[in-house]
Amino acid sequence: MKQHPTSTSSDEQTSRAGGCSGRRKRREKMLEASEIRLLMLHFLAQNAAHGYELIKSVEELSKGEYSPSPGIIYPNLTLLEEMEAIQVVDAQAARKAYRLTAAGEAQLADNRETVASLITRLSTLAIVVNNRSIPAVEQAIHGLKVALNQRLAQEDISEAALQTLIRALHDAADKITHS
Numbered sequence: 001m002k003q004h005p006t007s008t009s010s011d012e013q014t015s016r017a018g019g020c021s022g023r024r025k026r027r028e029k030m031l032e033a034s035e036i037r038l039l040m041l042h043f044l045a046q047n048a049a050h051g052y053e054l055i056k057s058v059e060e061l062s063k064g065e066y067s068p069s070p071g072i073i074y075p076n077l078t079l080l081e082e083m084e085a086i087q088v089v090d091a092q093a094a095r096k097a098y099r100l101t102a103a104g105e106a107q108l109a110d111n112r113e114t115v116a117s118l119i120t121r122l123s124t125l126a127i128v129v130n131n132r133s134i135p136a137v138e139q140a141i142h143g144l145k146v147a148l149n150q151r152l153a154q155e156d157i158s159e160a161a162l163q164t165l166i167r168a169l170h171d172a173a174d175k176i177t178h179s
Contacts, residue, residue, distance in 0.1 A: 030066050035118055037076050041085060041100060041108045042115050048089050048099040051077055061119065063126035080104070144172075 031039070036058075043049060043057045051073045059067040077098060080086045085104035089097040100108070108115065131137060151157070151165060 031068070031118070033072070033076060035114070036068060036072055037080055037085075038108070038111050038115050039118055039122075040073070040076060040080065041104050042119070044086055044098055044100045045105065045108055048097045050095045050097045052095075058122065062122040065125035065129055066122060 039058060039061075040054050043054055049057070051070065054077075055068055055070065055073055077086070077096075081088070081098070083103070084101055085107055086098040087101050089099050132141070148165075148169075151161075157165075
């Protein structure tokens with residue numbers, strides 16, 4: 001493929017895009033599939049449930065700020081069933097409800113700390129959203145995004161300028177963390 005004379009090489013684009021080949025990044029995933037499975041086991045340890053109820057349980061835990069899609073929940077139910085961590089309550093029912101098995105209980109017990117961390121992370125989402133919606137915080141975040149995007153939109157940013165920008169972002173993160 002012929003490159004435009006002013007375009008950067010694909011290696012340079014890849015390194016600057018963090019290995020994304022210059023493509024736009026998708027929004028960060030809220031949870032990994034393994035984390036979703038642990039949450040599903042957690043909820044199934046409380047009651048037998050079908051997929052929709054598990055989606056609603058996660059949504060309720062996050063106070064409506066996160067709702068896993070059926071495309072995440074149902075394949076993981078199948079996987080957990082194949083792993084013999086869960087089993088169908090009534091195979092003849094219109095909606096498959098699942099319950100935890102001894103293997104699922106063991107997996108949940110082995111990952112107790114991770115589950116506790118996931119529950120904390122999801123239950124604090126509403127607090128984050130509320131604090132982000134404070135007008136002064138919204139304005140500060142917007143200002144940072146605009147400044148960063150304007151600077152990164154410049155075609156010939158020197159390596160020194162990039163390093164200065166990266167240091168400034170790390171410094172800001174450290175100050176926020178320790179505020």
